[in-house]
Amino acid sequence: MDSNLDVLIYAHDGRGLGHVSRSVGIGLALRRLYPDLSVLLITGCAATAELIGDGPLDWIKLPSYKTNVTAGKSSGVKGNSNIDDNMLGELRAQNIRDIIAAYKPKVFLADHTPQGKHKELLPSHEVSPETVRVLGIRAVVGEVGKVWSDFSSEVFSGTYSNILWYGDSSVAGAGELERLSTHYGVKPYEAGYVSRLSELCFLNNGSEEGSILAGVISVPWAGEGTSVLLDKLAQALGGIDKSHGDWKFYMNLRDNEAAAAIHNFNGLEHVSFEQVGPQFLGDLRNSRSAVIYGGYNSLTDVMVCAVPSIVLLRGMKDGEQEDHAAVLAERSSAIQNVFSDQTVADEELRESLLKCLEVDVNESSINLNGAENAARYLAELAGGRSADR
Structure with a gap:
């Protein structure tokens, strides 16, 4: 040929x-x-x-x-x-x-x-x-x-x-x-x-030095209710003592809706925002907890990095995220709680994050x-x- x-x-x-x-x-x-x-x-x-x-x-x-x-x-x-x-x-x-x-x-x-x-x-x-x-x-x-x-x-x-x-x-x-x-x-x-993060680890021989974070929160694209969810997360993080450490959001900061919602976090000095990018790998690996959406990519990320996580679901009509998160939650302790992003309460988020900060993830047999x-x-x-x- x-x-x-x-x-x-x-x-x-x-x-x-x-x-x-x-x-x-x-x-x-x-x-x-x-x-x-x-x-x-x-x-x-x-x-x-x-x-x-x-x-x-x-x-x-x-x-x-x-x-x-x-x-x-x-x-x-x-x-x-x-x-x-x-x-x-x-x-x-x-x-x-x-x-x-x-x-x-x-x-x-x-x-x-x-x-x-x-x-x-x-x-x-x-x-x-x-x-x-x-x-x-x-x-x-x-x-x-x-x-x-x-x-x-x-x-x-x-x-x-x-x-x-x-x-x-x-x-x-x-x-x-x-x-x-x-x-x-x-x-x-x-x-x-398939884990992109696993491959990126080979670029630096698996070394990801950096400060230990209380947690990372990934909201890679804005949709219905994103601003309401960010407000709930602001309330939840505002109720967690600063002594636990810093929190970092990864979002598409070029999205007008996402950028406009950041004002909810005014006054929370232990919270910062970053553009979605490869630096997420290092922060996730150095985090004690995570909040992610239940897409394939994000679920794989937290399992590879063995980070106790809250999984949010967008309620798509195809039902893929609900089915997948439910199956993986039974096999991986990286997935601590699963919530709908529309109905989850700020108090549920706060309590779940505090739980994540206290648990260790067991080794997984998932390929x-x-x-x-x-x-x-x-x-x-x-x-x-x-x-x-």
Whole structure:
């Protein structure tokens, strides 16, 4: 095959950072284990460079999608390019097709759905027929129609040959694997949970020196009720004695709604705010507690770092976060409490944080080596040599 690229990774984007973070983790693992392989990531997520940090992973920025969430249901709106959501899908489809036609990757890894967001991967299936196309699926999908539709299985059977499953069947049983196998007609490869933070640790040999924090709180994207939740967190932290230490928020400070809510914390000198970025790793590893949203990426972060945590749920219609958090809470003591972000009370937050500050996380048997396992699988498909140790 006349290829100019070994592995091309496509990351779904639009709302949270979970899809892109998994893709970055796998890309970083490929570059670490197989430094001679050429690897490229394409996505519209504006935070990608911050997620990669100093890692040796290059990427192509597509115009970003933007998604609003109302009553647990997401809908596309104009992004920073101010191009209509559907038109942007058509334009990005042309971009992606041109990239694949030019680079002719040996292996193409698509995140989440075989058709891509707004079916933007479909035109690219017509070019570079020798490319091995792989679909990557998170541990618990939830009731996402675009994943479980007849159309997705038809697209997969016509162009894809492999599935990477980023989960651990010893945690949730084999039900999700069996459902994927039945729907797509192939047996997925069970990679384990993918952690971008695990890969970033290799950049500094696992050393993360820094001050010990009472806790970190991650609210990576603003949505319905974010300002109300921040007010509750301000009340909760205001009721915790300063002697426990400092607290640090990680948010998208470029979001007007998030930035406007920071005034709730005026007078709380032990609370500070940071832009979402790779420095979150060091702070999480040096924290005695955490408050996170129940996305795949955040749940994996706290399990890898063994930090006792409060998990918040946004109440999305697909039910993925509820199902996943419930399953993991039974197996990992990193997940101390799970609350709805709409109904949790400030007193519940305060009491739970105080509990987190007093407990230790037991060693988990959950497979958290998904990035490395996925990288080895993709490298083998690309004809890569044995991984560097």
